[in-house]
Amino acid sequence: MNELKETGRLDSLSHPDFDNSDSVFTLIESYKKHRFRGAIAVPDPFKFKGSNVEYCEKCRSTNFFFPAWLYQANGRAPIQTFESAVEHQAIAVKIHPRCLSLDLFSPRGYGLLISLFEASVETGLPIYFCTFWSDSLDKSRSIDPIGPLSQALHAVPATRIVLLHGGGVNFLNYIELARFNENVLLDLSFTFMKYQGSSVMQDIFFALSTFDNRICFGTDSPYYDLRDSMVASDELLRRCETDFSENRLEEKVWSKNLRQFLRL
Numbered sequence: 443m444n445e446l447k448e449t450g451r452l453d454s455l456s457h458p459d460f461d462n463s464d465s466v467f468t469l470i471e472s473y474k475k476h477r478f479r480g481a482i483a484v485p486d487p488f489k490f491k492g493s494n495v496e497y498c499e500k501c502r503s504t505n506f507f508f509p510a511w512l513y514q515a516n517g518r519a520p521i522q523t524f525e526s527a528v529e530h531q532a533i534a535v536k537i538h539p540r541c542l543s544l545d546l547f548s549p550r551g552y553g554l555l556i557s558l559f560e561a562s563v564e565t566g567l568p569i570y571f572c573t574f575w576s577d578s579l580d581k582s583r584s585i586d587p588i589g590p591l592s593q594a595l596h597a598v599p600a601t602r603i604v605l606l607h608g609g610g611v612n613f614l615n616y617i618e619l620a621r622f623n624e625n626v627l628l629d630l631s632f633t634f635m636k637y638q639g640s641s642v643m644q645d646i647f648f649a650l651s652t653f654d655n656r657i658c659f660g661t662d663s664p665y666y667d668l669r670d671s672m673v674a675s676d677e678l679l680r681r682c683e684t685d686f687s688e689n690r691l692e693e694k695v696w697s698k699n700l701r702q703f704l705r706l
Contacts, residue, residue, distance in 0.1 A: 450479030454660030483507035559598035631660030
C-alpha cells in the first residue's frame with residue numbers, strides 16, 4: 443500500500459486514465475504543484491471496461507494514487523467482492539446506483555444494499571457511495587435515495603461510508619444524516635463546483651462553518667479541472683474562516699478528515 447504523508451492535500455475522488463500514461467504523469471505533476479500528497483483513484487463507472495485487479499496494480503505503481511474497487515453486478519456475492527478488494531489493497535468499494543440501475547426502493551435493490559453494507563463491516567473496508575441521483579427518466583427514477591440509504595445504515599450501523607457529492611441539491615438532508623452518525627463522511631466533490639452561484643453554496647458555507655469535522659473535498663478530476671477546483675475551494679474556505687492563513691479548515695477538508703476516516 444502506498445504511504446501517505448500527513449502534510450499536504452488528499453483528493454477524495456479522482457478518475458485517472460491509466461490507458462494514457464502521459465496524462466497520468468501530467469495529472470500527478472499538477473497535483474504536486476498544488477501541494478497534494480495523494481488521491482483516491484476510482485474507476486469511472488461510465489467508461490471503465492477493465493479489471494479492478496489491474497486498476498489497483500496501476501494505482502500502486504504510481505506511489506501516489508490509492509485505489510478504490512468498483513462494485514459491478516457480475517453475479518458474485520457482495521462478500522466475495524469485498525474480500526477481493528481487500529486482497530488487492532483497495533481502500534474502499536465504490537457503489538454507483540445509477541450505473542448499476544439499482545433501485546434502492548425495491549425489495550431486491552434494498553436487500554442488495556444491506557448485503558453490501560454487511561460485507562463492508564465484515565471485511566472492515568469502507569464504502570464509497572454515489573449520491574448524485576439525477577438522470578433522464580428512462581435511466582433512473584430520479585428520486586433521492588436518502589430514505590432507503592438511511593434505513594440500511596440504521597440496520598447496519600457499523601458501516602463506514604463516504605457519501606460522494608454530499609447529496610447534490612439535497613445537501614442539507616445529508617448533513618443531518620452525517621451529523622448523528624460518526625461512520626458517515628460527506629464528500630463535496632462535483633457539488634461545490636457544479637452549483638456555484640446557487641443556494642446550495644449557502645448550505646455548503648453553513649456546513650463548513652458549523653460542521654467541518656465530517657466533510658471532505660475532492661476534485662472529481664477530469665470532470666473538473668484541478669486548478670479551477672483549487673481556486674473555487676480557496677475562495678470558499680476564505681469566506682468560512684478568518685483564520686484561513688493558518689490553513690486549519692483547509693487541512694481538515696482537504697486531508698485530515700478523509701485520512702482519518704479511511705485510516706490512511
